[in-house]
Amino acid sequence: MANGSITLNSSMKNTPGFAVRLTSDQTVSSDTPTKIQLNSEAYDTDNAFDNSTNYRFTVPSGAAGKYYFYAQMYGSSDAGDDVVETSVYIYKNGTSQGFAGTSINDKMSYNVSVKSLTLDLSVGDYIEFYGKVTISAGTPLFKGQSTRFDTHALGYKLTG
């Protein structure tokens, strides 16, 4: 099989899988966990990520199992060096499963938070990605970018 391929059963593929990003800045409220509106897909193998309304991944029929998720949120203030803290969260069925946050002392204009998790999911479970930007002045933002993955998330099913 040096030059061929093997078609694997679905239990041996890392699918469903998706990679999504925020393509323009999202205005949020300070110190308030807010769903990241991940509106653009690099790929979405099973059309299981809703990138237009709910911005969530839902486990499709027949695809229960263990999943890996990663979220990265680029938080900013439009007023300059006024960011106090940034955090990113991974939610399952509306409840946070964990977060990562960084305090940066109210003197910088942006910061990135990164979080990854492995979750055991059932059909119909849904995953959402939230961020929080706490500022002392101006308007907090999730920074979006159309050509890079600045604020983005991904997930895929683990085999076995």
Add this chain to the structure above:
Amino acid sequence: MSKLETNTIDTVSGTTNLVVGSTNSSTVTFESGAATGHMYPSFFAYLNTTQSISDSTDTTLQMAAELWDTDSAFDTSTYKFTVPSGKAGKYWFYVAVQLQNLTDLDEARAMIYKNTSTRLSASRYFQGQNGTINYQAGVAANLSAGDTIEFKTRQVSGGAKNAEGTSDVTYCLGYRLGA
């Protein structure tokens, strides 16, 4: 249930796609560890000696040592991963960097580049206090054979800083998720 003992299963001459299971199969079970090659290419490379990172300069991390590299696709002299022939598809990459002796509000970035100049992902951190910082970035990308991936860092502190050279703090990894 019958048992088939053989050493090689191959397609008929002139065809290349081998399908395991058909209309009756909902699950194909492999013995633990037997599915060799799945999620390959896969690599883990790390910084094995202290690397000085100049101020305000995007710098390639010189990951010169490997824990594994299934397809010899990560070059430990150019510090790049190259998608091998026949292995296009979706990949996951991750980089972590540990930088020493930062002071309050110094900046540190981890970055992942495709084909030298296209920045796929960047994370930017600020040190909240004096000391060491560990920062990370990850990205999933749909790649073609011959595409390269490179891991870089940048720090803004007013002077050179050292990235720590051990496999548990400054490293990169990647693996293929599928077609």
